[in-house]
Amino acid sequence: MNDARISAPLVTDFDTVIVGAGFAGLYMLHKLREDGFTARVFEAGTGVGGTWYWNRYPGARCDIESVDYSYSFSPELEQEWQWSERYPRQPEILAYLNHVADRFDLRRDIQLETRVTAAHFDQRTGLWRVATDRGQHVTARYCVMATGCLSLPKRPDFPGVERFAGDWYLTAAWPREPVDLTGKRVGVIGTGSTAIQVIPQVAREAAHLTVFQRTANFSVPARNGPLPAAEQQRIKADYPARRGISRDSLFGVPVAMPAAPQRTRDIPPAELRQMLETLWAQGGAMSLLAAAPDVIVDPEANAIVAEFVREKIRATVKDPKVAALLCPSTHPLGTKRLCLDTDYYETYNRDNVTLVDLRATPIEQITEHGLRTSAAEYPLDVLIFATGFDAMTGALNSIDIRGQDGLSLKQAWADGPQTYLGLASAGFPNMFLITGPQSPSVFSNMVVSIEQHVAWIAECMAYLREQGIACIEASPQAQAGWVAHVAEVANSTLMPQTDSWYVGANVPGKPRVFTPYLGGVGPYRRHCEQVAARGYEGFELIRRPVAA
Ligand code: N01
Numbered sequence: 001m002n003d004a005r006i007s008a009p010l011v012t013d014f015d016t017v018i019v020g021a022g023f024a025g026l027y028m029l030h031k032l033r034e035d036g037f038t039a040r041v042f043e044a045g046t047g048v049g050g051t052w053y054w055n056r057y058p059g060a061r062c063d064i065e066s067v068d069y070s071y072s073f074s075p076e077l078e079q080e081w082q083w084s085e086r087y088p089r090q091p092e093i094l095a096y097l098n099h100v101a102d103r104f105d106l107r108r109d110i111q112l113e114t115r116v117t118a119a120h121f122d123q124r125t126g127l128w129r130v131a132t133d134r135g136q137h138v139t140a141r142y143c144v145m146a147t148g149c150l151s152l153p154k155r156p157d158f159p160g161v162e163r164f165a166g167d168w169y170l171t172a173a174w175p176r177e178p179v180d181l182t183g184k185r186v187g188v189i190g191t192g193s194t195a196i197q198v199i200p201q202v203a204r205e206a207a208h209l210t211v212f213q214r215t216a217n218f219s220v221p222a223r224n225g226p227l228p229a230a231e232q233q234r235i236k237a238d239y240p241a242r243r244g245i246s247r248d249s250l251f252g253v254p255v256a257m258p259a260a261p262q263r264t265r266d267i268p269p270a271e272l273r274q275m276l277e278t279l280w281a282q283g284g285a286m287s288l289l290a291a292a293p294d295v296i297v298d299p300e301a302n303a304i305v306a307e308f309v310r311e312k313i314r315a316t317v318k319d320p321k322v323a324a325l326l327c328p329s330t331h332p333l334g335t336k337r338l339c340l341d342t343d344y345y346e347t348y349n350r351d352n353v354t355l356v357d358l359r360a361t362p363i364e365q366i367t368e369h370g371l372r373t374s375a376a377e378y379p380l381d382v383l384i385f386a387t388g389f390d391a392m393t394g395a396l397n398s399i400d401i402r403g404q405d406g407l408s409l410k411q412a413w414a415d416g417p418q419t420y421l422g423l424a425s426a427g428f429p430n431m432f433l434i435t436g437p438q439s440p441s442v443f444s445n446m447v448v449s450i451e452q453h454v455a456w457i458a459e460c461m462a463y464l465r466e467q468g469i470a471c472i473e474a475s476p477q478a479q480a481g482w483v484a485h486v487a488e489v490a491n492s493t494l495m496p497q498t499d500s501w502y503v504g505a506n507v508p509g510k511p512r513v514f515t516p517y518l519g520g521v522g523p524y525r526r527h528c529e530q531v532a533a534r535g536y537e538g539f540e541l542i543r544r545p546v547a548a
Pocket of ligand 1: 061062063064150189190191192193194195197213214215337358363386387388389442501506
């Protein structure tokens, strides 16, 4: 970084601009204000909530337990908020985030209905100039991208979609007004985590539901239900310990990392069967993965657990042909997001549900009155696209971000994301990413990872202020080392082989790079702490000139 070109600090509009008002943006704002920084949050939605603002499709629910998918930064908040169910529904999470915005008086620094269109680093002043779709231009010393990992939905690009005479919906941009599906013939395209939540709900309402499946997915029952007050009280009485286990764990959930993990294939078959049956009866995708973490590394372990799940599918779905179609066969378990469901497989026992295999009979086009595959035309009144996201990099790349020498982030990441710790990118000084690519992010409980990043970024900014440092930037060498490490860890698993959004395979033309860091939430946290303790090792720090 050329420090000669950074002049004395100008007056900025804000110390920090934060993009996005979801879990990450809200806590970042609160933390920075607490630490004496000014900040402005820009949020495209008409309300706060991020992913939980947009994804209000029927059945939307978190697949992490409510008591764990919540902030830990305020013991008072933690104790006062009452969750009603084991896995929280979207409206409850959105209500929680609105409560947080009010409780910590965050709204006065949040500008809604405003999309950040550009963020340019001005080398002369060392400031970010941020532009919005409302024609505003503001300056800030820091720019924090709290843009979310799954916030840019793929637009439906099926031939003929514009001719469809019925209503169509994107799950990730579901209307705020209720959608009445009663008596309708509904089609759902997709069978990922979202569709697996939508399908049972829609089947109960619609006259007929046709599910268009390209890839069968593994799903584990949620065993959701009310969270009894006494149970919640018991958890809350011991909250610090539970949170501590999550922070030190593999996935950010309260399952301790075993000191010497037992290989699944070494567990005597009867004992393993018992363990899997217990986990199945308890429900929870993360607990299954945490109990047998070698499933994503060892093909033999994977085959055992995958076959166990297939057995459960066959035992649930009455029609053997439908069951066979629903049994995943294209990828090892867990290498696409392991889904969590309520009555997903049971739904296919209903008379008003049809499963269409798009591998055997691909979609040819959407017609005026339905959808045509290579084998048949399906008349439909409503089409629901649960077709996923341009994940991890989509939201960032949709902003015109330019760093040193006008370098665009899109250009810098043309062959895949380049970050140091998933927190910063070389060439983009004073820009921080919350749960960015190459951090545990989507392979963890997002709230735990968000809190870790927010705390690290805030501590870093306080350090820079204290030390009179104008700019911090990831060094290209440290970044290259981190990118290589992330790839090395990923390549030691079965994950990169599968076509999934983790590798960008769902977006044509996207470079195939495995993006989340698989080293585990606990080890990753310790590594970030060490980097900070060593004076931000791997970052270049540029002192502020003493006088202009
Ligand atoms: O998206 P997906 P999602 N023709 O990409 C199919 C998180 N999440 O929204 O697999 C036909 O997983 C596609 O088929 P295929 C969670 O991290 C969390 O469901 O590409 N089909 C697939 O079946 C999750 O992983 C919660 O062959 C097409 C589906 O659409 C992430 O969000 C809840 C197609 C897309 O599945 C994304 O999940 C929900 C085409 N042209 C989601 N294009 C929680 O509970 C795509 N598909 C927190």
